[in-house]
Amino acid sequence: MKNKILIHAPNLSTPGGKQTYFASLLDHFTSDIDFFFYGAQGKKEGKFKVLTRLFSDFWKFYQKLKENKYDLVHLNPSMNMKxxxxxxxxxxxxxITGTKMTIxxxxxxxxxxxxVTQRILPYFRxxxxxxxxxxxxxxxxADQLKNYGYKNPILPITTVADPIFFKLKNKFDDSDYKKVSKNEITLLFLSRIERVKGIYEALDSFEALQQSYTNIKLKIAGTGGELAAAEAYINKRGIQNIxxxxxxxxxxxxxxxxESDIYLLPSxxxxxLPCSILEAMASGLPVISTDVGGIKDFFEDGKMGYLVPMKDPKxxxxxxxxxxxxxxxxxTMGQYNISYAHNRFTPEKVSYELEKIYCKxxxx
Known part of the structure; x- marks a missing residue:
């Protein structure tokens, strides 16, 4: 009999790393998977609406657990206030409902x-x-969770690249791939457009590079709270080729x-572990990023790209x-990254590892 799993997540049709993760895995699970979508479903809400919808989510979640016999609930928090x-x-x-859960x-x-968290450890526990x-x-x-006194299994996993990236042909096998030899190089920044994602460090670095390199371009993909301010910053400084x-x-x-050559995420x-880094690797791009979170646990500096200090455009x-x-x-780095990603970050491999965790x- 298949395990019956309830995954608690934002609506998969909205932007975000968690949404990308589960949308990529959805067709590869063998368990009986159900979703509980929380949040505003991509809509703007006032403070009162947020509060009433939040209580509604709690009640609907409680009812769902009482009405269905799930073997496990999979919650997806982040260590931040909200x-x-x-x-x-x-x-x-x-x-309260006696339902097993993995976090x-x-x-x-x-x-x-x-x-906050270290001051309210009884509540955490x-x-x-x-x-x-x-x-x-x-x-x-994992080390910090153990410091909290958590005794149950703590299991590592990676994020996943969208299945579409494993269907791309290897651009380095294309005889027409001559762009880098002509120094026509495109940098890509793809993320939520927020200050903490390093958008201004990326812009400042690109502006500095343009003094020496005339045939480079920066593509910025994403939306977020800092998008309008970042666009105004570009216009004010007159940064070209963006x-x-x-x-x-x-x-x-x-x-x-x-169509890009180097991926940039100085977050x-x-x-x-941002899905976008894995997707960049699967696409054959060297990565320039910071050693935050799970990135440094697998990233081979100088072989996959380069790690840089935070907030350091120089x-x-x-x-x-x-x-x-x-x-x-x-x-060379791009070819290595393609091979690495295809061996570790496919939806088939990640869904298999996740379902082993469910069983455990x-x-x-």
Whole structure:
């Protein structure tokens, strides 16, 4: 008999890393999977509407657990103010209904964790701490959960690249692939457009590079609270050769990666392991990013691309210069990344690992 799993997540049709993750895995599960979609479903809400909808979500979740016999609930919090307290109530509802649960920590804001979580450890242990297992994207998160006194299994996993990226042909096998030899190089920044994702560091670095390289381009894909301000920043500084793509998904996203040469994500957000980095690798792009979250646990600096310090556009410029001056490295790193991604980040492999965790959690 198949395990019956309820996954608690944002609506998969809206932007976000969790949505991308589960949309990619959806067709590859062998378990009986059901979803509970929480949140505003992509709509704008006033404060009163947020509050009433939140209580409605809690009640609907409770009813769903009472009316259905799930073997396991999969919760997907992040270690930040909004997610921590909201999702702790869902964890408490699992306890009240006697439903087994696994907690998958997607993001981790260390400042919040130190200021808040460590001060309310009894509450953590009463809610999330009652989980039958926890899933993490980085070793440092597992270590901290153990410091909280959590005794049940803590299991590592990676995020996943969209299936479409594994259907792309290897662009380095294409005899027409001559762009880098002509120094016609496209950088790609694809993320929520927020300050903590490193958008301004990316812009400052690109502006500095244009003093020495005339045939480079920066594509920016995504939407977010900082988009209008970032666009105003570009216009004010007169930065040229930037294309704003907006929010893209599916074939549009795959096309943007395929047509680019270097992926740039200088984030200082509380990342787990961004799906976009795996998608860049599957597309054959060297990656320039920061050593946050789960990135540093697998990333081979100098082989997959380069890691840079947070909030340091000069270091980003320095690493980009290495690639622009040694374009053969773009191809070498890109080919290595394709092979690495195809061996580890496919939906088939990740869904298989996730379902092993489900089985272990249910039998715990």
């Amino acid at each position: 997610s921590f307290f909201r999702d702790s109530i869902f964890a408490l509802i699992c306890r 998958f920590w997607h993001g981790w804001q260390w400042e919040f964790e130190k200021k 009463l809610t999330f701490g009652k989980a039958d297992s926890m899933i993490v994207l980085g070793k440092e998160f 294309e704003l793509l907006g929010w893209i998904t599916g074939e549009g996203k795959a096309k943007a990666f395929y 200082y957000h509380g990342e787990g 270091k980003i410029t320095e690493k980009l210069t290495l690639l622009l001056d040694n374009t053969d490295d773009i191809k 959690s249910i039998s715990h």
